[in-house]
Amino acid sequence: MKHLISQKNSLVLSRLTNLDAQSIEPVPVVRPSMPPLEDVLPYLRDIWASGDLTNNGIFVRRLQEELQGYFDVPYVSLVANCTLGTLLALRALGITGDVITSPYTFVATTNAIVLAGATPIFADIDPETLNLSPTAVAEQITERTQAILAVHCYGIPCDVEALQAIADRRGIPLIFDAAHCFGVKVGGRSVLAYGDCSIVSFHATKVFNTLEGGAIVSSNPQLVEAIGQLANNGIIDNENVNSIGLNAKMSELHAAVGLAQLPYVSDELAKRRTIVEAYLSALSSVQGLRFIQPSSDVVHNSYMFPIIVEPDYPITRDKLCEILRQKGISARKYFYPSVADLPPYAGAPSTGPGTLAVARRAADSVLCLPVFPGLDLAVQNRIIEIVRNPLS
Ligand SMILES: Cc1ncc(COP(=O)(O)O)c(C=O)c1O
Known part of the structure; x- marks a missing residue:
């Protein structure tokens, strides 16, 4: 035996x-x-009971507020994804000329520039951070340059001060593709607080996700409002449309998944x-x-x-x-x-x-x-x- x-x-x-x-x-x-499914179900019940599925509903507004607090930034505006957020930021800033950007990124960064009607101009990256090299950016600046779109690759912050100095010298906006940056801080501040605006991704593969989603972070209320309108087809109210936008709104279901996930x-x-x-x-x-x-x-x-x-x-x-x-x-x-x-x-x-x-x-x-x-x-x-x- x-x-x-x-x-x-x-x-x-x-x-x-x-x-x-x-x-x-x-x-x-x-x-x-x-998040645990049980944590999502109460949100789903509320959505089903109210019939409010989208159009800047209660959960989108609540997640915006929660994220403003989490990032400690003045404004967060939720969108359907980071690609559309970047495109709309460029449109809201009226960028149609050259945009200096990184070639070492996900193709969405560059696609957003072209779809906004602007021209990407690549500058080389720094060998230590793999982010845009400020020296290379300065070398690419011409009279046609209208913006710098830098990427915080893998959530490692760019040299934000040096890039800001270049943008200020030329008087052009500095935009950050911060797709990878949820929770990243530099010098005690959220990295999303730098530049004219930052766009973060809440795609399923990111540190924090809303299945698909993204947010624009900025301290400029006019810019945030303009992007918000563009993300709703340029609609101001039922009878007024003042710009050509598209539909880049986040739905209530996506926001609910974010709210359920935030505590974890x-x-x-x-x-x-x-x-x-x-x-x-x-x-x-x-x-x-x-x-x-x-x-x-x-x-x-x-x-x-x-x-x-x-x-x-x-x-x-x-x-x-x-x-x-x-x-x-x-x-x-x-x-x-x-x-x-x-x-x-x-x-x-x-x-x-x-x-x-x-x-x-x-x-x-x-x-x-x-x-x-x-x-x-x-x-x-x-x-x-x-x-x-x-x-x-
Ligand atoms: C650097 C970078 N920018 C933009 C995006 C696009 O993000 P989204 O899928 O939310 O549009 C990604 C997605 O992985 C990315 O890695």
Whole structure:
């Protein structure tokens, strides 16, 4: 009998070991944060009872207020997503000329410029932060430049003061694509408080989400009002339309999901921080890997964990990505290729050979490893082990 039990145990053990050797479940690079369903249901009941589904309803207004407090900023205006928010900010500011921007971003940043009727002019990025280099921006300024649209890549703040000084010297607006910046602070202030306005994304993959969504943050009430009208087809009231806008309103359902999620966000940020700290302490001694570190005056949100795979790492970035994929782990070449090399933008005057060298190098060498609050420690250790010894 004893013999049978131990035989059975060893069978279970060997099954476990086999399972462990394979990838038990594919590991995504991000997993959406979702509040408990019970927390969402009371909002749904209210929405169903009132029949108020959209058009600046009570939950949209409540989430705006909550976020104003959370970010400690004067105005937050919710929109359907960050892409439309950016487009409308450019339209509200009357930008139709050249906009200096980063080629190292998600294509939505550049698309918003073109769809607003303006022209993107790419400037190169800083090799340490992967954000727009103020020196490169200054070199691109001409009499046609009407705005700077900078991106706080991975939630690492741009050099906000240097960019502001350039914008002020030229008397043009400074807009921040702050899609990645929920909860980020610099010098004790929300990073969203800098520039003429910032646009943050609440897409499902972000630190805080409303399924789809976004917000414009600004301290300029006229700008916020103008963007709000544009987001409602330029409608002032039932009989008056004073500008050509589109429908970029957030619905009550989306706002309700945000309200239900907000109480969990601090805990989620803490979990992300623990994951990123574990990556850093395990990987910082690996030859050929470099990391983007926020400066000491930044409170970061650990949105992503990008590693920069340098030539002295044993294999290329693409090979590492492939090895992880074969072992069931999704890592993302985020952002690849550089927007300047995507077919709709390649060949534009600021994208010629020999330009944007830092952005193009970053696009070829950055890999984002999985980070999300539910990432299991054992799974993270497996990812670390692969990155430390990619060929074993
Ligand atoms: C840098 C950047 N800008 C803009 C966007 C677009 O955000 P949304 O999906 O809310 O339109 C994203 C989305 O991931 C992004 O990463």
